[in-house]
Amino acid sequence: MADAEHVPTREPAFWALIPAAGIGRRMGSNRPKQYLTLGSHTILSHTLSIFLEHPRIRGVVLVLGPDVDPDALDLPLAGGRLFRAAGGAERADSVQNGLDFLAERAHEDDWVLVHDAARPCLPLADVDRLLHELRDDPVGGLLASPSTDTIKWSDGAGKVERTLDRERVWRALTPQMFRLGMLRTANAQARAEGHPVTDEASAIEFLGQAPRLIEGSPMNIKITRSEDLELARLYLMQQGRLEGGFRA
Incomplete structure (x- = not known):
């Protein structure tokens, strides 16, 4: 029998979770923004490819709305690494469904990278940095961008109440990377108690964690309005991931 001191420990795996059940009302399009096309592929396909082509991502859980036919989507070749789960009424519900789905296939201490479907310009270097910086962290974290603008806090009536210290203000980006067990518990408890879950970090904060x-790179934009499409096209071309233009 092998010496217990020499029994190898299991390395936690990395999984990606992409909630894509939203309809993107602010886009003003006749279809959800993640199904608009940049070059010859949909925004969703560009986003999925980031993780499916990464050698350290074990698999990707794609959370889709109930009216979406997955077989009709422009999905990249996945080699058995792409899984589908049903979406919910809100983003946090869809994330919870994806986490519940993943809990049947992954370990509680595995890492989950939750990433917005409408962020197709995420540089691979940012994914590598996230994996490297957080792999031994007891809590996890997120990509974020420090503010370069002066930020005003409103009094709720359209007037400035105070000016925030921009040295401490960051914009939350994705992916946001946390352990499967912790994130699943945090998201479920926050939702059950009516706490607003605007992103995964806010659920983790609800548990008292930091x-x-x-x-992260400024290229990692979230496509929200029609004018964002041209900027996304430019960034994808700069990354060598796009040829041609976009069509809405």
């Missing part, structure tokens, strides 16, 4: 901030 996620780490990892500075």
Whole structure:
């Protein structure tokens, strides 16, 4: 029998979770923004490819709305690494469904990278940095961007109440990377108690934990309005991931 001191320990795996059940009302399009096309592929396909092509991502859980036919989507080749789960009424519900789905296939201490479907310009270097910086962290964290603008706090009536210290203000990006067990518990408890879950970090904060901030690239934009499409096209071309233009 092998000496217990020499029994290898299991390395936690890395999984990606992409909630894509939203309809993107602010886009003003006749279809959800993640199904608009940049070049010859949908925004969703570009986003999925980031993780499916990464050698350290074990698999990707794609959370889709109930009216979406997955077989009709422009999905990248996945080699058995792409899984589908049903979406919920809100983003946090969809994330919870994806986490519940993943809990049947992964370990509680595995890492989950939750990433917005409408962020197709995430540089691979940012994924590598997140994995490297957080792999031994007891809590996890998120990509974020330090503010370069002066930020005003409103009094709720359209007037400035105070000016925030921009040295301490960051914009939350994705992916946000946490342990499967912790995130699943945090998201479920926050929702059950009516706490607003605007992103995964806010659920972890609800448990009294402090996620780490990892500075991310300004290219990692979230496509929200029609004018964002041209900027996303430019960034994808700069990354060598796009040829041609976009069509909405």
